[in-house]
Amino acid sequence: xxxxxxxxxxxxxxxxxxxxxxxxxxxxxxxxxxxxxxxxxxxxxxxxxxxxxxxxxxxxxxxxxxxxxxxxxxxxxxxxxxxxxxxxxxxxxxxxxxxxxxxxxxxxxxxxxxxxxxxxxxxxxxxxxxxxxxxxxxxxxxxxxxxxxxxxxxxxxxxxxxxxxxxxxxxxxxxxxxxxxxxxxxxxxxxxxxxxxxxxxxxxxxxxxxxxxxxxxxxxxxxxxxxxxxxxxxxxxxxxxxxxxxxxxxxxxxxxxxxxxxxxxxxxxxxxxxxxxxxxxxxxxxxxxxxxxxxxxxxxxxxxxxxxxxxxxxxxxxxxxxxxxxxxxxxxxxxxxxxxxxxxxxxxxxxxxxxxxxxxxxxxxxxxxxxxxxxxxxxxxxxxxxxxxxxxxxxxxxxxxxxxxxxxxxxxxxxxxxxxxxxxxxxxxxxxxxxxxxxxxxxxxxxxxxxxxxxxxxxxxxxxxxxxxxxxxxxxxxxxxxxxxxxxxxxxxxxxxxxxxxxxxxxxxxxxxxxxxxxxxxxxxxxxxxxxxxxxxxxxxxxxxxxxxxxxxxxxxxxxxxxxxxxxxxxxxxxxxxxxxxxxxxxxxxxxxxxxxxxxxxxxxxxxxxxxxxxxxxxxxxxxxxxxxxxxxxxxxxxxxxxxxxxxxxxxxxxxxxxxxxxxxxxxxxxxxxxxx
Ligand code: ADP
Ligand code: MG
Numbered sequence: 070x071x072x073x074x075x076x077x078x079x080x081x082x083x084x085x086x087x088x089x090x091x092x093x094x095x096x097x098x099x100x101x102x103x104x105x106x107x108x109x110x111x112x113x114x115x116x117x118x119x120x121x122x123x124x125x126x127x128x129x130x131x132x133x134x135x136x137x138x139x140x141x142x143x144x145x146x147x148x149x150x151x152x153x154x155x156x157x158x159x160x161x162x163x164x165x166x167x168x169x170x171x172x173x174x175x176x177x178x179x180x181x182x183x184x185x186x187x188x189x190x191x192x193x194x195x196x197x198x199x200x201x202x203x204x205x206x207x208x209x210x211x212x213x214x215x216x217x218x219x220x221x222x223x224x225x226x227x228x229x230x231x232x233x234x235x236x237x238x239x240x241x242x243x244x245x246x247x248x249x250x251x252x253x254x255x256x257x258x259x260x261x262x263x264x265x266x267x268x269x270x271x272x273x274x275x276x277x278x279x280x281x282x283x284x285x286x287x288x289x290x291x292x293x294x295x296x297x298x299x300x301x302x303x304x305x306x307x308x309x310x311x312x313x314x315x316x317x318x319x320x321x322x323x324x325x326x327x328x329x330x331x332x333x334x335x336x337x338x339x340x341x342x343x344x345x346x347x348x349x350x351x352x353x354x355x356x357x358x359x360x361x362x363x364x365x366x367x368x369x370x371x372x373x374x375x376x377x378x379x380x381x382x383x384x385x386x387x388x389x390x391x392x393x394x395x396x397x398x399x400x401x402x403x404x405x406x407x408x409x410x411x412x413x414x415x416x417x418x419x420x421x422x423x424x425x426x427x428x429x430x431x432x433x434x435x436x437x438x439x440x441x442x443x444x445x446x447x448x449x450x451x452x453x454x455x456x457x458x459x460x461x462x463x464x465x466x467x468x469x470x471x472x473x474x475x476x477x478x479x480x481x482x483x484x485x486x487x488x489x490x491x492x493x494x495x496x497x498x499x500x501x502x503x504x505x506x507x508x509x510x511x512x513x514x515x516x517x518x519x520x521x522x523x524x525x526x527x528x529x530x531x532x533x534x535x536x537x538x539x540x541x542x543x544x545x546x547x548x549x550x551x552x553x554x555x556x557x558x559x560x561x562x563x564x565x566x567x568x569x570x571x572x573x574x575x576x577x578x579x580x581x582x583x584x585x586x587x588x589x590x591x592x593x594x595x596x597x598x599x600x601x602x603x604x605x606x607x608x609x610x611x612x613x614x615x616x617x618x619x620x621x622x623x624x625x626x627x628x629x630x631x632x633x634x635x636x637x638x639x640x641x642x643x644x645x646x647x648x649x650x651x652x653x654x655x656x657x658x659x660x661x662x663x664x665x666x667x668x669x670x671x672x673x674x675x676x677x678x679x680x681x682x683x684x685x686x687x688x689x690x691x692x693x694x695x696x697x698x699x700x701x702x703x704x705x706x707x708x709x710x711x712x713x714x715x716x717x718x719x720x721x722x723x724x725x726x727x728x729x730x731x732x733x734x735x736x737x738x739x740x741x742x743x744x745x746x
Pocket of ligand 1: 336338339340343366367368369370372373374502526527534633634661
């Protein structure tokens with residue numbers, strides 16, 4: 070079973086088979102990741118110029134980029150003062166007016182290139198409305214009178230990403246030639262597309278480079294993006310199919326004998342959303358194939374309780390459970406919760422993190438510091454809580470029925486795969502508190518079914534968010550002092566551990582800690598960051614939980630999962646240095662109890678985009694809306710963080726925009742796979 074190859078082998082030929090590409094140019098093209106003819110044909114233009122008619126220089130306006138066509142009437146290097154760097158300037162004339170173009174750093178090739186009498190196309194924007202009319206650092210293209218005029222002028226032309234030594238004009242010519250010769254080799258993949266809506270693939274490739282109208286560009290892009298998504302979905306869905314054919318599910322539906330007393334002792338009633346999700350999970354765990362489910366829910370929506378119930382189903386069925394968290398703090402928090410919940414039910418809970426290693430006897434550490442004897446590994450119905458250390462080499466959990474991964478975006482897709490291979494295809498529940506925009510969900514987790522908790526437990530105080538400048542900090546600290554005096558607690562977050570020489574303006578916890586102590590004197594302040602020893606970290610967290618510490622000065626280390634309902638203030642300085650999703654996560658640390666909570670984002674950022682981003686947080690508490698906005702503003706790589714390895718390499722697809730295309734691709738591929746081809 071395979072997707073009909075969208076291309077045939079001719080297109081896989083080296084790019085040197087295009088006329089005009091010799092050894093030298095092939096090397097330059099390789100710098101742009103262009104190795105084959107197909108790579109060249111799919112080299113996406115970075116912008117377009119409408120060269121059907123040129124604007125007279127006389128009519129140029131300061132705020133509008135435009136292309137003009139003019140002859141050089143004067144050119145040369147200018148030095149204003151001794152010792153200053155040289156500037157290169159040339160003057161163009163198009164018969165209506167003159168245009169001065171300047172480059173602040175004269176390059177040695179310029180005098181030989183910008184020669185009086187030569188004709189150029191010049192793309193740029195007037196510096197201001199003063200005379201002489203001036204472009205600074207415009208893009209230019211030499212007009213060569215000759216045979217391929219129709220490629221470079223009198224039409225909408227593409228301007229491609231370039232590299233030094235390769236001009237826009239050469240690139241355009243190469244692509245034109247490649248199209249002329251190989252266009253008919255671009256095969257239509259057999260995916261039953263409605264060709265009334267989408268152009269044929271070969272047509273789309275031509276249109277993306279040489280559109281008749283500018284509106285053609287987006288149509289062509291969509292077609293080419295769809296092909297990318299189809300290929301991607303094909304990978305995802307056939308992997309899942311293969312997996313299902315391979316693996317039989319362990320029966321883990323449970324019999325409620327632990328669940329009943331657990332729910333009775335829990336102290337709250339599950340929300341309707343939590344109950345619904347549990348129904349889906351139970352159906353999965355009693356199904357034919359091992360569960361592969363992503364559970365998403367905004368911070369504080371109660372995913373841990375859902376995880377606990379799922380664990381109980383497996384435990385009741387006589388299987389062990391592994392729960393993996395991304396940090397030690399979180400693993401320990403889960404360990405504490407699960408110990409509190411499960412020990413009374415007679416279920417053993419064990420902890421395994423990097424700093425609390427299993428002993429030589431293969432045992433695991435318990436909360437009271439005692440080692441678990443290896444016998445626990447053989448007795449049924451245990452839950453193992455830990456970081457990725459849980460799955461380090463040589464440590465195979467026996468009778469593993471369910472693996473739960475919390476905050477999974479920190480792990481990466483490949484890791485997830487190897488993880489569940491360890492056991493006998495246990496059920497897998499992945500939990501994420503970073504709401505993932507639908508497009509990313511379908512792309513990254515297309516092989517997982519998705520459940521969403523879309524309701525917050527009741528009885529929570531509201532969270533108010535404010536953006537303030539540093540000028541207001543004294544007032545902010547007065548406010549925090551007032552809240553702490555009233556019995557509440559606060560988080561105070563800075564981007565850095567230590568002040569960096571290169572960026573003295575970015576505040577760091579180690580330095581600010583003293584300032585905070587001064588500002589909040591009389592109260593106990595804790596310090597938390599990645600370079601503090603685990604034992605000390607744990608002690609600080611324990612003191613914060615029991616309100617021995619009133620304010621915690623921390624890095625974004627506390628971003629995920631930490632749960633202290635009495636903390637109602639979150640102050641984040643240099644807020645512009647955090648991603649939106651990250652700020653939302655941080656804000657999720659408050660608003661967990663009945664008291665009203667306050668998130669104060671402090672930033673002096675002048676940039677309108679930075680201000681717009683912070684404003685989004687002021688306006689909404691909805692994690693999905695924030696994630697969508699973040700995706701649009703920063704792109705998927707930034708949104709997911711560096712650790713994310715699973716992002717596909719898309720030339721035409723735009724994950725911030727293409728939900729509909731991804732959905733279509735998904736359906737098309739599902740149909741193809743169903744028909745069993
Ligand atoms: P998250 O989804 O961010 O992991 P948690 O599972 O940490 O959220 O839950 C946040 C808080 O809400 C915890 O203190 C938890 O005990 C509480 N909680 C969970 N479910 C409910 C519920 N149905 N009603 C009331 N409180 C709940
Ligand atoms: Mg959580």
